Amino acid sequence: MAAKEALEILGKISSEFNFKGEVRRKGRIWLDTPTEGFVDFCRWLKEQGFEHLSAISAIDWPGEGMCELAYHLWSYLDKTLITLKVKIDRQNAVMKSVTEIWDGSAEAHEREIHELFGIKFEGNNNLTPLFLEDWEGLPPFRKDFNWREYVGEKYYDRDNERERVYYD
Amino acid sequence: MPIKESTKLKRLIKAIWIFNWFNSCGFIELIPVVASRWDMERFGMIIVGSPRHADVLFIAGYQTLKSIKRARQVYEQMAAPRVVIALGSCTMTGGMYWDSYNTIKKLSDYIPVNMYIPGCPPRPEAVFEACAKIFQHVEEMD
Numbered sequence: 001m002a003a004k005e006a007l008e009i010l011g012k013i014s015s016e017f018n019f020k021g022e023v024r025r026k027g028r029i030w031l032d033t034p035t036e037g038f039v040d041f042c043r044w045l046k047e048q049g050f051e052h053l054s055a056i057s058a059i060d061w062p063g064e065g066m067c068e069l070a071y072h073l074w075s076y077l078d079k080t081l082i083t084l085k086v087k088i089d090r091q092n093a094v095m096k097s098v099t100e101i102w103d104g105s106a107e108a109h110e111r112e113i114h115e116l117f118g119i120k121f122e123g124n125n126n127l128t129p130l131f132l133e134d135w136e137g138l139p140p141f142r143k144d145f146n147w148r149e150y151v152g153e154k155y156y157d158r159d160n161e162r163e164r165v166y167y168d
Numbered sequence: 169m170p171i172k173e174s175t176k177l178k179r180l181i182k183a184i185w186i187f188n189w190f191n192s193c194g195f196i197e198l199i200p201v202v203a204s205r206w207d208m209e210r211f212g213m214i215i216v217g218s219p220r221h222a223d224v225l226f227i228a229g230y231q232t233l234k235s236i237k238r239a240r241q242v243y244e245q246m247a248a249p250r251v252v253i254a255l256g257s258c259t260m261t262g263g264m265y266w267d268s269y270n271t272i273k274k275l276s277d278y279i280p281v282n283m284y285i286p287g288c289p290p291r292p293e294a295v296f297e298a299c300a301k302i303f304q305h306v307e308e309m310d
Contacts, residue, residue, distance in 0.1 A: 131232065132270065133233060133237070147267060151266075151268070155273045
């Protein structure tokens with residue numbers, strides 16, 4: 001199987017699915033994907049050679065009331081990185097897990113995002129926190145989490161003269 | 169008759185067995201103390217593999233909320249008399265992580281600390297000076 005150019009891959013995706021995407025530069029594709037049928041689309045992409053899930057990143061958009069997930073998939077054959085961008089509701093942040101496709105690597109990424117952004121992944125049965133044991137309150141990477149305020153309440157004493165500087 | 173604490177400590181400082189609990193950059197910064205240039209073995213100090221064998225616990229760098237629990241477990245495994253030396257400004261005030269939601273700020277709120285060594289990182293000389301102070305203190309004990 002010969003290696004394909006990014007445009008060729010995008011053309012193939014558009015012929016099968018009705019997604020909006022663009023070639024950012026050589027070997028780099030961005031694709032807006034809906035949540036419906038996302039897992040099936042991922043499975044299809046894996047069959048096309050995108051076998052490596054490099055990372056899942058999350059972006060919080062409080063203004064839009066959305067959380068965005070970006071799945072970075074790499075194809076060793078085509079030397080192409082494809083980024084799937086999915087927007088989900090922020091209040092009820094639930095996403096289908098891709099652990100059935102990428103197994104362990106997906107599990108770790110989803111665990112981290114669940115811990116830091118509070119996004120639940122349906123189908124991932126190991127979402128125990130990695131770092132934040134006994135964490136209460138907002139997930140710390142949400143933009144409305146005020147960490148200075150949190151630290152001031154949890155660790156420092158405003159009445160202590162030597163710690164008052166932390167509040168200024 | 170029970171043996172006095174000072175007698176025990178005087179026996180102990182002839183050969184100090186150290187257990188390291190290093191979370192962050194602290195380990196990298198203490199390697200010179202162990203290695204040939206500063207060579208802590210000339211003072212009878214040696215790193216051991218288990219906290220159960222150790223007399224002194226070196227804690228370096230910031231502790232997260234998760235790691236402090238493990239640090240306490242390490243501390244509790246050590247046999248008395250035991251000494252805890254905290255290295256670096258992170259153990260004293262949180263250092264550059266003073267406003268981090270996930271790191272503890274003052275180590276002595278969690279574990280009894282015998283001596284803090286300031287610095288970011290502390291120089292090997294500072295580590296030796298701290299140890300010398302403890303030796304001296306033990307020698308002067310009744």
